[in-house]
Amino acid sequence: MLYRPFENKLNFHLAEHQLHRAQWSIFYYLFNNGSATLVELSHYLYVEKPTVTRTMTRLEELGYVEHVPSHDKREKRTQLTELGRKVYAEVRVTIDQFETDILKGVSEREQLEAIRIMSEIRNNIIK
Template sequence: MQTYQKFFHQLLLMYRPFENRLNVHLAEHQLYRAQWTILYYLANNGTATLVELSHYMSVEKPTVTRTMTRLEELGYVEHVVGKDKREKRMQLSAAGQKIYQDIRVTIDQFEQEILEGITEKEQINAIRIMGIIRDNITNKG
């Protein structure tokens, strides 16, 4: 088996267990990964349109709309006026900021646990490599 084949095989074997365990931790807060991804994006980028979020998450806009509707029902996100009044921008509400901080503690512990034995330098290199692969997928697909 070629190295690149082993690489992608390991990636596929890692993805599902990671997402399953992440969802277990998020379930403690009555959320799922897609909802967490939006909370994460808004916490780190301020506001976003549904289109921006759909591009970030690499999913269709209706998928983001459903997830955003649920987050809105929970009181975690709210509308904010954009430059263009037709533009529908969203941001974390006060409750959303609080739940993000609460969940962040849980996720930080989980992520540190599963990265045990991997140096920061190795993590930085892996982040760089994953970024290049993602760019290759999105720019050549």
């Protein structure tokens, strides 16, 4: 009951930047981790590799990601381009405001408790 309204509203805000949630999740991961393989991203997102491949292809077409050399020549690593980092910063402002709006009336203590509870539930699911 929470997931779908959240996803719809998030996608509404991301559409202002011509993005959707799956693309934003990859942006977020690459910004915070530097680079990733398709396998790493598929594990992070809990989706199949072909799903990540389609999303990455689109981000590459938009000029937001690029391939980078790796120690293992069989491995294809991707990172945000300069344009991708710029777009991330712009979208981050939108996301921060969205998070502020949806957490109105929820204290920091309650937010931390909710995070703890959701982490526990997630751990139980992926056992």
